[in-house]
Amino acid sequence: MIGFFQGMWLIVALDLKQRVRGVAWYVLLGVFVLLVTIVTVLVVIATNAWDSGGGAVFSTVVFFVLLLGTLVSPALSGNAINGEREAGTLATTQVTLVTTAQLVVGKWLAAWITALAFLVASVPFLVFGVVLGEVSASTIAVSLVVLAVEVGVIAAIGVGLSGVIARPLFSVVVTYLVVAALSIGTLIAFALGGAAMQSTVHSTYISVDYEALDDSGQIPDGDEVPCLAPVVSEYPTPRWDYVWGFLAANPYVVVADASPGTFDEHGSPRDLFGWIAVGVRQAQHAPDLETTYDECADWRKYGAYGYGGPGEGETPKEVYERSVPSWFVGLSIHVLLGAGALAWAWRRTEVPVKRLAPGSRIA
């Protein structure tokens, strides 16, 4: 018997050995570093980062790395298993003592490690963002970890699909479609879903009777505040709280929401990630369907032209803190997707084959 990790590591080592001997991979890495450099320089100039701190640089670089990572990862992983089958090397591995589980997990780890190289190449740029200041160590650590996990999920989906779909080109394309569905499709589903499921808000407005005021706009002495009858108006409002799960499944949202929120003294987020997190968490809450604006009551409380003042509405920080951390939901969805894809590939690649899909082959 060959130990699980020993056999799996053989596959990882074999896969990596073959990748690093190809030129394509180095070219890709070079292009990646070049693009990140350009983006970093442009963001530094655009946000005047030398003066205002590196928060914007950092979050932009993280998002850009995620973008490129999700674009590169399907190409690195989407033909892992069916590519070997086409090359005739899959069956020769399967007749050895290496099990199918070791093969699938090994292929996934190799694809993940390759994609992580891109993350490692981007670390200097992230450090640059940190050096400019105003980024907390925890934000950096969490962003990197979540970024690594997200890239791993894409790699798992790619390897999984390569075990399920017979033709390499097709499985790479489907992996790209999954990435697109997660990155853009979730936004579309969120927007359309929220807009389609609307509720009606009943808004009651109790106005002061301005006609009854004296010439200087004050209440005549000794009188009560003159009020008009309540006016109820109705208007539709989108129900984001029904569809916020879609938004949570967006990898960019996961990365943004996972980084610990930092807020200023007014309870407003300090960086781009914070604003996204607050927006996503705000969407979890059902809108108030019975709103009342009682001008009269305000008048009584605060005097003429008074208003609710600070403390009435929630600050972004308060919204953030009373909501479910959506990154946890999103990341769980992703990890389940990735694990499911790998499990499916394992089942479909297991030998001896009992049921063979039409058009597929063994060796």
Add this chain to the structure above:
Amino acid sequence: MAGITVTGVARSFGEVHAVRDASFEVAPGSVAGLIGPNGAGKTTLLLMLATLLAPDAGTIRIAGYDPVTEPHQVRRRMGWMPDVLGSWPTLSVRAALTTSARMYGMGADEASARAQQLVELVDLVPLAEQATRVLSRGQKQRLSLARALVHDPEVLLLDEPASGLDPAARAELRELVRRLAGEGKTILVSSHVLAELEEMADSAVYLAAGATAAPEEVARAGRSARHWRIRSLDAERLVSALGDAGFGEVAVVDRFGAVVPLTSEPDAAQLLAHLIGSGVPVSSFAPAVGDLEHVFHDLNRAGDDA
């Protein structure tokens, strides 16, 4: 019996019945040829023996183990050389063999020692450090054979091992196969080159349209009339002597001599004695095709007639 035992095996792919009914045995220490026309199901049968494909019906035992329920035990003891030439393109020959050895659970040192032995065995020493993608078809074939041997298996399944090999490499393959059988290994070789199998196989499994021929069928086919090629230094005397013996009608005469259908070996002996007795200078007197080929054609004809 260890070795290979196949009983009533069938496998279909949707509507296509690749293997309908295959039964045969190969004893340890012997070489069996797997013979059949293209599309007869040879590769499908070998995939089932190699633990890659599960049969729909029937049982298989490789070295005493069932490839479906105990694939791990089978893989330990079975070496498979596929008909498709697959090799990790960027790895060197030596690295490919070392990796294969490690996949069978050998330690790093043991694996590289084994790789060195195999590189020598299949004559790839000058190419050992070359990437496998630069190998020619025949060299890849030898690498593939080496990989099948990497864990010193007791059962060997070779799918078209000789294709792409030059005559010298074919002779070496033949010697190697005989030597391995001599060491007590069970070997099943599929090939189209029947003359070649003739020289290395102890027995033959005939597969036609997914079914193995029954032993009695094979025996009958072996007894049926076959062609003998006769060469003589004096063609005219040969033709007249054949006419005297009553073969004037059926003998086909060409510039190499004559081809005569004969039912049995005693008939052949009798005709030869007659020719010599008539003073024909016979330089060669032999079956026009080998035993395997003769049976192969005969069974195929029978299959077509049916």
